[in-house]
Amino acid sequence: MxxxxxxxxxxxxxxxxxxxxxxxxxxxxxxxxGLLINLSAGFIGAALIFVLVDLLLRGREEHERDKLRYLxxxxxxxxxxxxxxxxxxxxxxxxxxxxxxxxxxxxxxLKGFDFSGADLVEARIFGADLPGAKFIGSNLRGAxxxxxxxxxxxxxxxxxDDADLQGAHLEGxxxxxxxFKGCDLRGANLIxxxxxxAALRLGKVENIIR
Numbered sequence: 607m608x609x610x611x612x613x614x615x616x617x618x619x620x621x622x623x624x625x626x627x628x629x630x631x632x633x634x635x636x637x638x639x640g641l642l643i644n645l646s647a648g649f650i651g652a653a654l655i656f657v658l659v660d661l662l663l664r665g666r667e668e669h670e671r672d673k674l675r676y677l678x679x680x681x682x683x684x685x686x687x688x689x690x691x692x693x694x695x696x697x698x699x700x701x702x703x704x705x706x707x708x709x710x711x712x713x714x715x716l717k718g719f720d721f722s723g724a725d726l727v728e729a730r731i732f733g734a735d736l737p738g739a740k741f742i743g744s745n746l747r748g749a750x751x752x753x754x755x756x757x758x759x760x761x762x763x764x765x766x767d768d769a770d771l772q773g774a775h776l777e778g779x780x781x782x783x784x785x786f787k788g789c790d791l792r793g794a795n796l797i798x799x800x801x802x803x804a805a806l807r808l809g810k811v812e813n814i815i816r
Contacts, residue, residue: 696719701719701720702721706721706729707729708729713734722760724745729749733752738758738759743763745764748768753773754775756775756776759776761780764785767788767789771791782802785805786808791810793814793815794814
């Protein structure tokens, strides 16, 4: 494939140079030099556009490969590897509105990270340090968030159905519009949190701190 790309560029460039040379030798013939120069410029321009488009496409392909690799590392990698992977994904805008189902953030320190709109179904967020993190509109159905530090986190309109938030720290968190159906909030700290009390009662709320 690479050889084909090189061959196409080479053919276009050679054609452009040959036409320019002909134009130089036909200067005494009316109209022909101008026509050949225009054709030469067209071939050379096409070669340059081909190179630029190829570089752009290859960059996107590399970007997607890296993204898939980091997502894989986030699911099965060791803690140090997962930490690097999540930082890389954040730099690539690979956390917002993305498919992050089953990722493992257990024990990671991710202050202020933005997971808004992400699909985090059954994600492992056990004991993660996420103060000020954003999960606006995220799907956290069935996620393991036991003991997670989510102080001042933004979980507005998040889906927390069947999630396990036992002992989680949600002090000052924004929970307006969040869904808590079947959510286990036993022992969670909700001091200063902003939430819909009626929605909260759809979950398990024994011994919560308010």
